[in-house]
Amino acid sequence: xxxxxxxxxxxxxxxxxxxxxxxxxxxxxxxxxxxxxxxxxxxxxxxxxxxxxxxxxxxxxxxxxxxxxxxxxxxxxxxxxxxxxxxxxxxxxxxxxxxxxxxxxxxxxxxxxxxxxxxxxxxxxxxxxxxxxxxxxxxxxxxxxxxxxxxxxxxxxxxxxxxxxxxxxxxxxxxxxxxxxxxxxxxxxxxxxxxxxxxxxxxxxxxxxxxxxxxxxxxxxxxxxxxxxxxxxxxxxxxxxxxxxxxxxxxxxxxxxxxxxxxxxxxxxxxxxxxxxxxxxxxxxxxxxxxxxxxxxxxxxxxxxxxxxxxxxxxxxxxxxxxxxxxxxxxxxxxxxxxxxxx
Amino acid sequence: xxxxxxxxxxxxxxxxxxxxxxxxxxxxxxxxxxxxxxxxxxxxxxxxxxxxxxxxxxxxxxxxxxxxxxxxxxxxxxxxxxxxxxxxxxxxxxxxxxxxxxxxxxxxxxxxxxxxxxxxxxxxxxxxxxxxxxxxxxxxxxxxxxxxxxxxxxxxxxxxxxxxxxxxxxxxxxxxxxxxxxxxxxxxxxxxxxxxxxxxxxxxxxxxxxxxxxxxxxxxxxxxxxxxxxxxxxxxxxxxxxxxxxxxxxxxxxxxxxxxxxxxxxxxxxxxxxxxxxxxxxxxxxxxxxxxxxxxxxxxxxxxxxxxxxxxxxxxxxxxxxxxxxxxxxxxxxxxxxxxxxx
DNA sequence: GAAAATAGTGCAACCGATTGCATTTTTTTT
DNA sequence: AAAAAAAATGCAATCGGTTGCACTATTTTC
Numbered sequence: 001x002x003x004x005x006x007x008x009x010x011x012x013x014x015x016x017x018x019x020x021x022x023x024x025x026x027x028x029x030x031x032x033x034x035x036x037x038x039x040x041x042x043x044x045x046x047x048x049x050x051x052x053x054x055x056x057x058x059x060x061x062x063x064x065x066x067x068x069x070x071x072x073x074x075x076x077x078x079x080x081x082x083x084x085x086x087x088x089x090x091x092x093x094x095x096x097x098x099x100x101x102x103x104x105x106x107x108x109x110x111x112x113x114x115x116x117x118x119x120x121x122x123x124x125x126x127x128x129x130x131x132x133x134x135x136x137x138x139x140x141x142x143x144x145x146x147x148x149x150x151x152x153x154x155x156x157x158x159x160x161x162x163x164x165x166x167x168x169x170x171x172x173x174x175x176x177x178x179x180x181x182x183x184x185x186x187x188x189x190x191x192x193x194x195x196x197x198x199x200x201x202x203x204x205x206x207x208x209x210x211x212x213x214x215x216x217x218x219x220x221x222x223x224x225x226x227x228x229x230x231x232x233x234x235x236x237x238x239x240x241x242x243x244x245x246x247x248x249x250x251x252x253x254x255x256x257x258x259x260x261x262x263x264x265x266x267x268x269x270x271x272x273x274x275x276x277x278x279x280x281x282x283x284x285x286x287x288x289x290x291x292x293x294x295x296x297x298x299x300x301x302x303x304x305x306x307x308x309x310x311x312x313x314x315x316x317x318x319x320x321x322x323x324x325x326x327x328x329x330x331x332x333x334x335x336x337x338x339x340x341x342x343x
Numbered sequence: 344x345x346x347x348x349x350x351x352x353x354x355x356x357x358x359x360x361x362x363x364x365x366x367x368x369x370x371x372x373x374x375x376x377x378x379x380x381x382x383x384x385x386x387x388x389x390x391x392x393x394x395x396x397x398x399x400x401x402x403x404x405x406x407x408x409x410x411x412x413x414x415x416x417x418x419x420x421x422x423x424x425x426x427x428x429x430x431x432x433x434x435x436x437x438x439x440x441x442x443x444x445x446x447x448x449x450x451x452x453x454x455x456x457x458x459x460x461x462x463x464x465x466x467x468x469x470x471x472x473x474x475x476x477x478x479x480x481x482x483x484x485x486x487x488x489x490x491x492x493x494x495x496x497x498x499x500x501x502x503x504x505x506x507x508x509x510x511x512x513x514x515x516x517x518x519x520x521x522x523x524x525x526x527x528x529x530x531x532x533x534x535x536x537x538x539x540x541x542x543x544x545x546x547x548x549x550x551x552x553x554x555x556x557x558x559x560x561x562x563x564x565x566x567x568x569x570x571x572x573x574x575x576x577x578x579x580x581x582x583x584x585x586x587x588x589x590x591x592x593x594x595x596x597x598x599x600x601x602x603x604x605x606x607x608x609x610x611x612x613x614x615x616x617x618x619x620x621x622x623x624x625x626x627x628x629x630x631x632x633x634x635x636x637x638x639x640x641x642x643x644x645x646x647x648x649x650x651x652x653x654x655x656x657x658x659x660x661x662x663x664x665x666x667x668x669x670x671x672x673x674x675x676x677x678x679x680x681x682x683x684x685x686x
Numbered sequence: 687g688a689a690a691a692t693a694g695t696g697c698a699a700c701c702g703a704t705t706g707c708a709t710t711t712t713t714t715t716t
Numbered sequence: 717a718a719a720a721a722a723a724a725t726g727c728a729a730t731c732g733g734t735t736g737c738a739c740t741a742t743t744t745t746c
Contacts, residue, residue: 006405008732019696024733034694051461055407056732059398059701062349075423083417084446096458099442103427115439118394227628256629263631285570286599288606288631351702362726367703377724399702402731 007050016044027052058120066096067309068116070109070126072153073225074101076253077281078298079127082151085302086125093310095122104129104224113137122146123309128153130192130224147312151305154196161312161322163305165329167197170294171204173331174248174276177292179212181274181339183246189220189233189258190250201250201278217244222254230257237273238265246274246337252281252293259287259336274337289335300327350393359387370395401463409439410652411459413452413469415496416568417444419596420624421641422470425494428645429468436653438465447472447567453480460484466652471496473535473567490655494648499539504655504665506648508672510540513637514547516674517591517619520635522555524617524682526589532563532576532601533593544593544621560587565597573600580616581608589617589680595624595636602630602679617680632678643670 009023016023018037026033026041033041058064067090071079083099090097098116102109109129116124117140124141126148135158141148142160151163178186188205190198202219209216220236222229233254237247238261249255255277259269267273269289277284277293284291304325312320352366359366361380369376369384376384401407410433414422426442433440441459445452452472459467460483467484469491478501484491485503494506521529531548533541545562552559563579565572576597580590581604592598598620602612610616612632620627620636627634647668655663 006732010732020733021697021735022695024735025695028734032694037694051463053402053732054462055398055402056701057734059396059402059703060732060734062701064398074417074426075420077418080418096462119397119439120394227625253625253629260629260631282570282596283626283629286596286603286626286630288603349702353702363703364705364727365725367705368725371704375724380724396702399731400704402733403702403704405731 006053007045007048008053009050011048012041012044012050015048016040064120064122065094066098066119066121067306067313068119068121068124068126069097069099070112070116070124071099071101072104072109072127072129074099076225076279078152078279078296081298082127082302082305085299085304086306087302088299089303089306089310093306095310102129104131106132110137114140117141117146123313124148125151125305125309127151128155128195130195133194147309149305149309149312151301152197156196161308161324163301163308163325163327164197165296165301165327167200168204168207170278170329170331171201171248171250172208173204174201174278174292174294175205175208176212177331177333178246178248178274178276178337179208179214181246181270181337183244183274183339184214185217185242185244186214186246186248187217187220187237187240187244188248188250189222189237189254191222191225193219193221198250201248205248222251225251225253227253227257230254231261234258234261238262238267243267244273246276248276250278252277252279252284252291255291255293255336256283256287259289259291270335270337270339274339276337280332284332284334287336292334292337293332295330295332297327297329349396350388350391351396352393354391355384355387355393358391359383407439407463407465408437409441409462409464410649411462411464411467411469412440412442413455413459413467414442414444415447415452415470415472417442419568419622421495421622421639424641425470425645425648428642428647429649430645431642432646432649432653436649438653445472447474449475456480457483460489465489466656467491468494468648468652470494471498471538473538476537490652492648492652492655494644495540497539504651504667506644506651506668506670507540508639508644508670510543511547511550513621513672513674514544514591514593515551516547517544517621517635517637518548518551519555520674520676521589521591521617521619521680522551522557524589524613524680526587526617526682527557528560528585528587529557529589529591530560530563530580530583530587531591531593532565532580532597534565534568536562536564541593544591548591565594568594568596570596570600573597574604577601577604581605581610586610587616589619591619593621595620595622595627595634598634598636598679599626599630602632602634613678613680613682617682619680623675627675627677630679635677635680636675638673638675640670640672 009020012023013020023041026038069086100112102112106129135155138148149161154162193199193202206216220233222233249258255275259275262269269275277291280293280295284293352363355366356363366384369381412429443455445455449472478498481491492504497505536542536545549559563576565576592601598618602618612618620634623636623638627636
C-alpha cells in the first residue's frame with residue numbers, strides 16, 4: 001500500500017487517450033487547449049492522485065520558481081516580520097522560498113549562499129552577518145545574472161538593490177530625543193561599526209551630539225546580541241566615571257539586558273540613565289520601564305524586498321531602475337527615556 | 344558576461360575525453376573510479392565552474408535529500424533552538440531542510456504540508472498548530488511511506504514517531520512548586536486544551552492540586568501567544584475574587600505580559616501572586632521579577648527529531664522501533680514564585 | 687464551395703545526472 | 717605467456733515535464 005507507483009502525465013495521457021503534451025498544457029492552463037479537455041485532464045489528475053514533478057519541470061524550464069532568503073538570525077521579531085512580509089508577496093506571485101540563516105557567522109553565510117546557488121534559486125534576498133564586508137560569495141549570482149536584493153544589513157557600495165531604513169536619521173532622532181530629555185553624557189552601545197546599520201546609527205548619534213554641542217563618549221561595542229554580551233556592555237557603562245545619564249543601545253534585547261543590569265546595581269531608569277533601544281521588539285514592552293525605541297517595520301521591509309526581487313527576476317524595467325528603497329521608521333517614546341514627564 | 348552557458352558533466356567529459364558516466368561517478372566519489380581520474384575530474388569541474396544539477400539528480404534518483412520542517416511559528420526561542428538542533432543533525436547527514444511555518448493556522452499548515460509533499464521531501468518534521476486535531480493532511484505522506492516525525496505539538500494517537508517532553512510531569516512540578524511556596528488558590532493560564540501539550544500540563548496541574556487537597560480553579564484560556572491575549576488573560580485573573588495567590592502560565596511570553604499587567608494594577612509578584620511560566624524563553628530573564636519556568640530543551644528536541652527521521656528514511660531498524668522519545672525537562676526556580684526566601 | 691484562418695492536438699527532442707550491464711584495460715595467478 | 721580476476725570506463729536507457737513545430741479538424745471569409 002505504500003510505495004504506490006507515482007502517477008505521471010503519461011498515465012493521465014493514456015487514460016484519456018491524449019498525448020503527454022496536451023496533458024502538460026492542460027495542467028498549466030494553457031489557453032491553446034480546449035476548455036473541456038482541460039477540465040477533464042484536471043479532474044482525472046486529481047482522481048489519480050497525480051502530483052507535479054518539480055524536478056522534471058525545473059530541469060526542463062531551467063527555472064525553479066524558488067527564492068532564497070538568507071538571514072543573519074531567525075530569533076528576532078524583526079526578522080520574523082520580514083519573513084512574513086516576504087512570504088506574503090512571494091506566495092502571491094507563485095514563488096516558493098528557501099530560508100537559510102547564518103548565525104552571524106561569515107562561514108555559514110558563505111556556505112548558505114553557495115548552497116542556495118546550487119539549489120538554483122531564481123533570486124536571493126539577503127541580510128549580512130555582523131562582520132561580512134567581503135561579498136565575494138555573492139559574485140556567482142551576479143555573474144550568472146541571478147538578482148540579489150539586500151535588506152537591513154547591506155554593503156553600501158555593492159551594486160545590488162537594497163531595502164533599508166534611514167539608519168542615520170534614526171540614530172540622530174534617538175540621540176536628539178535623549179538630549180531633549182536633558183541628557184548631557186550619552187553613551188552609544190552598539191555592535192560592530194563595520195556593519196552599515198550600526199555605522200550609520202553611530203553617524204547619526206555623533207552628528208546629533210555635535211549639533212547640540214555635546215561631546216562624544218567612548219562607544220561600547222558588543223560582540224553579539226545575546227544576554228551575556230548585553231551584560232558585559234552594561235557593566236562597562238556602570239564603570240564609567242561619571243556615570244552617563246543616557247545610553248542609546250542599537251538593539252532592544254541588549255537594551256533590556258542593560259536596563260535589568262543597571263537596576264541590579266541600583267541605577268534608576270530613566271532618572272539616572274535614560275535608555276533608548278532599537279527595533280521595537282516585543283521585549284521592549286516587557287522590560288520595566290518600557291523601552292523607548294525605533295520602530296523598524298519588518299513586514300514592509302520584507303514586502304518591498306520581495307517585490308523588488310520578483311521585479312528583477314521578471315525583468316520588470318520599473319523595478320530594475322530602482323537601486324535603494326528606504327522604508328520609514330519612527331521613534332516610539334516610552335518610559336525608559338522620559339526624564340521630563342510631559343504629562 | 345551573464346547568461347554564460349551552464350557547465351554540465353558532458354562538458355567535463357568532453358574536455359577530459361571521458362564518458363559522462365565516469366564524470367558522474369567521479370564527482371560522487373564512487374570507488375569504482377580510478378583515484379587519479381577522480382582528482383582530475385574534480386579539479387576540472389571546479390575550474391570550469393561546474394555546479395551540480397539537483398533537479399536532474401533528484402529526477403533520476405527519485406530522492407531529494409531534503410527534509411521538510413513544518414512549525415507552528417518561528418518567533419520563539421524554543422522553535423529557533425529546535426531548528427538549530429535539526430540543522431546540526433541534518434547538515435551532518437547531508438540533508439537539506441525546507442522550513443515552513445503555519446502561524447498557528449490549520450489552513451496554512453495544510454497548505455504547507457501539501458507544498459512540502461509536492462516538493463517531494465524525503466521526510467517531514469512537524470509541530471502542529473493550536474487547533475489541529477485532524478491530521479488528514481499528513482495522510483499522503485503515510486500512504487507513500489514518507490516518514491513523518493512530530494515534536495512538541497503532537498497528536499498522541501497518531502501512529503508516527505514523536506519527540507516530546509513529559510508535559511504532565513512538568514505541569515505537576517510547576518504546580519507542586521507553587522503549592523510548596525504556600526499558594527492555596529492556583530489558576531492555570533493556558534492555550535487550547537485540545538492541544539496535547541496544554542492538555543497534559545493541565546492534567547499535571549490538576550493532579551498536583553488533588554494530591555495536595557486543593558481545589559481546581561477556573562482555567563483561563565488564551566487564544567494566541569501574542570501580547571493582547573496575555574493582557575486579556577491577566578485582566579481575567581485580576582477580576583477573580585478572591586484574587587489567586589499563584590498562577591501557572593504555560594508560556595513564558597504570556598507569563599511576562601501577565602506579570603507586567605499585574606504590576607500595573609499594584610499586584611505584587613510573588614507576594615500577592617506567584618507566577619510560573621513555561622519554556623525558559625529569553626524573556627523569562629528580562630521580566631521583573633525573573634520568571635520561574637520549565638526549561639524546554641529545544642536543541643535536543645530538534646536533534647532527536649532529526650536523528651529519528653533520518654533513521655526512518657534510511658530504514659534503520661533501531662530507529663523504526665522507537666515510537667516516542669521523551670526528552671528531559673526541568674523546573675528552573677527564579678524570583679517570580681519565591682514567596683519563601685530560602686536564602 | 688474553395689481558400690484562408692483559427693483552434694486543438696500530437697511528435698519528438700530536449701533538460702542533466704544516474705546506473706545496470708557490457709566492454710575494455712590492467713593486474714594477478716598459475 | 718595464457719588464463720583468470722579485478723579494476724576502470726563506456727553505453728544507453730531512464731527519470732517526467734516542456735515546447736517549437738507540424739499536423740489535422742473546425743470555422744470563417746469571400
